[in-house]
Amino acid sequence: MRAGPVVGTRTMVVSPHYLASAAGARMLERGGNAFDAAVAVSAALAVVYPHMTGLGGDAFWLTFVPGEGRVRVYNGSGRSGSRVHRGRYAGMEAIPRRGLGAAITVPGMADSWAAVLAEYGRLPLAEVLEPAIRYAADGFPLSSDQHQGTLLAGGALCPEAAAIYMPGGRIPEPGERFRQKELARSLSAIASGGRDAFYKGEIARSIAEGMSRSGGLLTAEDLADHAGEWTEPVCTDYHGLRVYQAPPNSQGFAALETLNILENFDFRSIGHGTYEYYHLIAEAIKLSFRDRDAYLTDPAFSPVPLERLLDKSYAAGLAAAIMPDRAASLASAPTGRDTAYAAVVDGDGNAVSFIQSLYFEFGSGSAPGGTGILLQNRGSFFSLDPGAANTLEPGKRTFHTLMPAIACRDGRPVYLYGTQGGEGQPQTQTLLLTRMLHYGMDAQQAVAEPRFVWGRTWGEPTEALTVESRVPEEVRLRLAAAGHQVRTVRAYDGLAGHAHAIAIDGEGFRSGGTDPRSDGAAIGW
Known part of the structure; x- marks a missing residue:
């Protein structure tokens, strides 16, 4: 394991896979910028x-350009189809978690690529996509993480997807050359035809026809109508930092509410890694999650009272309810965990913190139309309860776990950070920020230190x-004695x-940290 961070004097790229980090570094070497x-x-x-993650999923982006002097958000999440409504699931208690019944939101990722490059990029889309196309067409050494993910979720793949990820009915071993010819063709079509190749061209037609043949609910019109949007972040001040998150439908505000609660405690008297440290953060998370679960959805359909939820006096009242020796009883809702976070800073000070996902491993498990594109199952998080804020309706964005973060001091980014892990994202982000800010850890140490995750499951x-x-x-025993339902897992567990993270x-100097639990790499110079 690397003992310290990679430090660059001008640039830094971090991601959960070394080949992806290398692709980003290649663009910087060619004269491209962070975007x-x-x-x-x-x-x-x-x-x-x-x-x-994949072309059939969503993405959220936080961007910073020194000349603008502000953080912006691109919401690259898709909406439910025009024919998708609760009546489609009559007699069911919940939307299926896999299959085409779960593939009910339009993928937003390809649109987000085009939007980010159109706004800030220097290089043409075809050049930027070249490494990905080559990895797909020529193959790459399959990661142990993909191997384990296929062992876990391969049974959820439809026959068309299983033929790609379990060729010949077997799961490829780590290190085997793994090719995705259909995906290479789809990426090449986007490289030459832009975003419309995905949403209005051959790819859209193939997906829509495949959905129609198999009883899926998304249509060609749903794909053609998709558009992400530039929007303003939500933020809070925390110990001299201004911390930015994507606004609803992202859960990012839960991390900000957690920081507002923690601001009422003196970390100078709390040792890192102690019972007090873990207990306090877990209890603050529970309180913010209670509000998140009550209100988070597409604000175009149901308002999210952010002014109240992010009010400092409201947080002070929540902080006063935390008992130092007793865990509050509150169950978390089941969420997916499989996501990919990455960040880039270039020599001009441009910064990008972004995250993308299919929701569960391999998303819905469906890859209709011979495109090689797995569709996300993000829409399975909608509720069928008509009284719930996140109830299923046509043309609606669902409660979204994706949440990249940027923390600024004096108007400049000092920390870019994020994580894979659904329910774990606000929790791990809080651990990362407190470790770097309060305990002086570098980016690598902050991500490598032991972690916890409260809640988060695909079941109950x-x-x-x-x-x-x-x-x-002794810390785990004391947590259990306080009423936490402690479950111990192995060191560096993927759970x-x-x-x-990148710290500036x-x-x-740009200091990059990548998780030893992943296949990632930090590359900077």
């Missing part, structure tokens, strides 16, 4: 981490506090997610 590099990383991840709601075995036994110091 060209970020899209190259995103596209490469869609190839080399196909169980985590849970109160479990999943803790890595590297957390000292803790794949986190990555007063000298302008």
